[in-house]
Amino acid sequence: MDSAAVDARAPADACGGGYQLLEAVPDAATYRHLREAAGLSPKTEEAARRGLAGTLFAVLVREGGETIGMGxxxxxxxxxxxxxxxxxxxxHQGKGLGKRIMAAISGYIEREAPPSAYISLIADGDAQHLYSQYGFVHTAPKSVGMAMLKH
Structure with missing residues (x-):
């Protein structure tokens, strides 16, 4: 089920255990599969297609021919x-792959985001510990996240 769109800007990076990290945007089917299988909210085909087109940077983790992680x-x-x-x-969780994904994203942000840029994320559950390792901090009480989901 995998035919990720490869971004030719960066070669694959071996991240141990037979895994490879590469800068690439997943196709809509792979994206939707990874989100749902990893416990994130499902996205429609249209939402996935439109959203992926607006990607500034993406990384995939692959094992063999299968994409098993993304950010x-x-x-x-x-x-x-x-x-x-x-x-x-x-x-594939618990093998440090989330850290590899976040390290690649942090590298992109360090290279590309200008001073004064605001970098945010929504941290679900246990993921807060991972994100704090890359400099992310809680914004409350100064600010709090708010969301709206279109049904």
């Missing part, structure tokens, strides 16, 4: 960046 950065490319879609298939 993306979206935003306006100047003032605002949001880290989204950090997902690793359950059978």
């Amino acid at each position: 993306r950065v979206i935003g306006d490319g100047g003032s605002f960046y949001q880290v989204v879609d950090i997902a690793v298939l359950p059978g």
Whole structure:
């Protein structure tokens, strides 16, 4: 079920255990599968297609020919960046792959985001510990996240 769109800007990076990390945007089917299998909210085909087109940066983790993890950065490319879609298939969790994804995203942000850029994410459950390792802190009480989901 995998035919990720490869971004030719960066070669694959071996991340141990037979895994490879590469800068690439997943196709809509792979994206939807990873989100649902990793316990993130499902997205329609249309939402996935439109959203993926707005990706500033993305990484995939592959094992053999299968994409088993991903992470993306979206935003306006100047003032605002949001880290989204950090997902690793359950059978591959606990192997440091989330850290590899976040390290690649952090490298992108360090290289590309100008001073004063606001970088945000929504941390679900246990993932807060992972994100704090990359400099993310709680914004409350100064600000709190709010969301709206279109049904």
